[in-house]
Amino acid sequence: MTTPLLELRALAGGYEPVQIFQNVSLTMSADTSIGLFGPNGHGKTTLLRTVSGIIDPWRGDILFQGEQMNRPGERGSRRFRNFNYDAVTRRRMNPKRVARAGLIHVPQGNLLFPEMTVEETLSVAPAASAGRARPKDMLEQVHTLFPRVHERRHHKIRFLSGGERQMVAIGAGLMAAPKLLILDEPTLGLSPKLRHELSAAIRTIKSSGVPLIVVDQDVEFLQSLIDTLYLFDHGSISRKIEQAEMPSHAEIMAMLFGEHPA
């Protein structure tokens, strides 16, 4: 059996002192893409932030290409509220190591670097590529995928529209030559036209062979993109749905919130 691309084993985590998600286990292979769907405020973003190492997991394991990304074991007790545990404990994750291994996370509502130009931003991004690809080739790919990014390359990020910023964010993700690209609500707050444009671009990225983990509120969009859908509510995966038996939006709503009273 080949090693899975990403494997989460009984992962739990949150923000001190509140635990946000628990017992999340999933396995994905390198030739699939998965989607996460669930109500707002139930921990999808926190889970992804843990996977990419921004915050430390409390329990469980994160394996990327068979390699353990977190220091194994359970995090120590943090009983004393006023004690600076950061001074005496080591971090359990290293976001730099995760990114350089090829797990690239494009966060939700990414603000990027407001005072830097698009070009400068894209020139910083290959830091995580660890020599997997030539920055020049990647830049060309980003420019073909998002002509807008090329047009706006001398503008500062803070003068870009939300859609353009999202394009730069995804472009910066691609510059790192990802082996797995996590997109957290890439179409959040965009107009239908831009959303259409962006989802087409994301489909192109997928067909170029980059596995994706996508969080989105649009089930139809997810259906067209992914092989497995995980329903996520109350801080854990409540259901795994394969592409073949993909239900409609209404059915999913019924699974999450119960049947609509007649």
Place this chain on the structure above:
Amino acid sequence: MSADTLLFVITGGLVLGALYALMATGLAVVWTTLGIFNFAHGAFIAAGAYIAWQISSAEASGLGYAAGALGSVVGMFFVGVACYALLVKPFERQPNLVLLSVITTLAGASVLESGIDILWGSRSKQLPRIVDGDVSLAGVTISANEAVLMVFVLVILTVLGLFLRRAPAGRAMRAVAQNRESAQLMGLDVPRLYAIAFGLSAALAAFAGVFVGSIRFMTPTMGSDPLMKALIVVIFGGVARFTSPIFAAFIVGLIEAFATFYAGLYWAPAVLFAIMIVVLIIKPEGLFGKYQRTVQ
């Protein structure tokens, strides 16, 4: 006032401005990258001057001015990195980092100053001048030492500006400053870049110390007055661009020179503060606007 006196005051102000620009830029590098004010910056200036004295002075190692300056800058880079590791890093993930770092850097300043006092004693020392004699340009005569100093400051600041704008490490530092989390997700080594920013700031302080030490007497607390002026510069000018504290530094230097001439040495800081307060009432973000820090 005669034209000669006017030129004399202006050149004095420009020399002060160049020194303040160096110090304020050092402060601004840490302020824009880590979001904290480093109150140990004044002590860094003193420590830089004393290290340079130890290496260069005939009474100590006697290796000459250039060796002293180089040793001091390199040495202070590592002192800066150590100070970051001890004074700031343990609190990095605390929500009240800004307040905590005020106290820890003040403590660091006090420890450094006392350390200098113990090591070198409180007797005033002076670094040798870089060059002796005077230079004349377009009818203005200033000491060659001050002229060389100003040229050095401009070169150092230009190199630093180019580094931040063009070099990958400089761009990465700006990226980390503007959005730490995105920078982390892009695989940038945030703790290392923070350490570099602190080290760079301390190296700039060492340059400032080496220059101040050659025009004034050195004492363990020689950095506290320049630190206060550098704070005024950073608040007065804002840090919207790399160049804003530099312009502000020259404005502050000139104001100080004129205030000293007209109102006397003791009134100069009062005049400076009064002008700063008026400016802040009208433009609360400083003369050139504030750096746009992101919400996250």
